[in-house]
Amino acid sequence: MNQSDFFYHQLDPVAVQVGGFGIYWYSLMYLVAFGAFWLLGRVRARRDDAPLNPEQVGDFLFWGVIGVIVGGRLGYVLFYAFDSFLGNPLMLFHIRDGGMSFHGGLVGVLVAIWGYGRHLGCGFLRLADFTAPLVPIGLAAGRLGNFIGGELWGRQTDVPWAVIFPESVQSGGRFSETLYQQYLAGNLDEFARHPSQLYQALGEGLALFVVLWLYSARPRPVGAVGGLFLAGYGFFRFLAEFFREPDAHLGFIALDWMTMGQLLSVPMFIIGVALMIFAYRNKT
Numbered sequence: 419m420n421q422s423d424f425f426y427h428q429l430d431p432v433a434v435q436v437g438g439f440g441i442y443w444y445s446l447m448y449l450v451a452f453g454a455f456w457l458l459g460r461v462r463a464r465r466d467d468a469p470l471n472p473e474q475v476g477d478f479l480f481w482g483v484i485g486v487i488v489g490g491r492l493g494y495v496l497f498y499a500f501d502s503f504l505g506n507p508l509m510l511f512h513i514r515d516g517g518m519s520f521h522g523g524l525v526g527v528l529v530a531i532w533g534y535g536r537h538l539g540c541g542f543l544r545l546a547d548f549t550a551p552l553v554p555i556g557l558a559a560g561r562l563g564n565f566i567g568g569e570l571w572g573r574q575t576d577v578p579w580a581v582i583f584p585e586s587v588q589s590g591g592r593f594s595e596t597l598y599q600q601y602l603a604g605n606l607d608e609f610a611r612h613p614s615q616l617y618q619a620l621g622e623g624l625a626l627f628v629v630l631w632l633y634s635a636r637p638r639p640v641g642a643v644g645g646l647f648l649a650g651y652g653f654f655r656f657l658a659e660f661f662r663e664p665d666a667h668l669g670f671i672a673l674d675w676m677t678m679g680q681l682l683s684v685p686m687f688i689i690g691v692a693l694m695i696f697a698y699r700n701k702t
Contacts, residue, residue, distance in 0.1 A: 423608040426601045428592065431567040447563035452555025455479055458552045467637050469540045469548050469663045481534045482549075486528030497678060498665055519555070520655075521682045527553075543641040543697075550647035551630040557651075558623025565615035568592065572612025572661045580610035586663075598631010614662035631660035641697035648690030652683040659683070 432440040459475035462468055470478060494517040495502075495510050527549070535545045553590045571583045582601060584591030587609050589596045600606050631652060634643045659679045664670055668678050 421602055422582065422604045422607050422610075423578070424607060425579075425581045426598065426606075427568050427581050428598075429566050429568065433515040442563075443566040444560070444563035447559040450558075450559040452479060452483060454555040454559070454590040455482065455552045458555070459548075462548060462551070462634075469544050471537070474538070478530075478534050481529055481530040485528075485530035486523045487526070489526015489529070490518035490520070490523035493519030493525065497682065498519065498668065521686075524686075541640070543644060546644035547634070547638070547640060547642070550644045551627065551634050553632065553647065554623050554627035554651075558627070561615045561619035561623060565613060567617070570615055571663055572614030572617070573663050574608070575610060575612050575661075576607070577612070579613065581613045582606050582610050586611060611663070612661040614658055617661055618655070618658045621658055622651050626650045626654060639697040639701045641693050645690045645693030645697060648686045648693065650690070652685075652687030652690060656680050656687065 431442050431444065433443045434441040436460075454458065456475060456479050459470070459479065460472040463470045463472045463475050467535055491510065497519055499517060526649050528546070531545050531549060532542050534540075535542050565605050571581070571586050584594065584597055587597060587606060588594065597606070626647070630647055633646060656679075659677045662677070662679070664677045670676060671678055671681060
């Protein structure tokens with residue numbers, strides 16, 4: 419039999435192993451995200467119209483980190499694992515088992531923006547506009563971490579760049595020599611999937627960053643940059659979900675094709691567009 423033409427995912431999700439403790443690539447991507455936020459934030463804070471000075475960016479980042487972690491975990495439990503939470507409320511604290519939601523993290527960041535804005539005496543929308551272009555690089559890093567970890571894979575396909583994720587074939591498949599030999603024999607091609615994590619890294623990550631950074635290079639009406647972020651993320655995420663495998667325990671939740679990610683992205687897009695319209699009608 420011919421060897422498969424598809425990439426077989428064998429990337430180690432653990433970046434550093436110290437004794438029985440492992441530091442995962444996904445965890446390191448959070449550091450990349452926070453580092454990018456801090457560096458880009460200090461660049462933006464040097465502008466005359468910035469609501470923060472460079473020294474305040476670090477304090478603001480601390481508030482944001484708390485918002486991301488708390489909101490992301492709560493969002494995952496409420497949106498994706500609520501039944502499991504009802505059966506075992508302590509699962510909320512089992513962060514090492516995985517489970518973070520972007521939409522929950524967004525709510526957490528919005529709360530952080532509101533709280534730090536009140537602390538500074540700065541308007542919520544103005545600080546949100548400052549924040550929006552600093553986020554997408556972190557989103558790209560997070561999706562790259564998902565890909566390295568071999569999780570949140572895409573739907574089955576035969577496109578040339580498809581990837582065979584061993585864990586999608588069988589639990590523990592990453593470490594199965596038998597499964598790898600089947601791959602070498604070309605017997606796993608039917609399990610090839612879209613690398614949807616990379617699609618998301620390019621869309622809601624890099625592409626959204628370029629759009630927001632260029633758009634915000636000139637002063638815009640208050641609320642417009644934040645609105646563009648919401649609309650842009652909602653758009654890219656909605657598209658990416660057509661290539662991403664729905665959560666196994668949820669499946670399609672509406673119309674026999676809509677996923678939870680799409681359902682949560684629709685109001686983001688609508689609110690974002692409405693916010694931009696509001697901003698341009700009330701130019702300040």
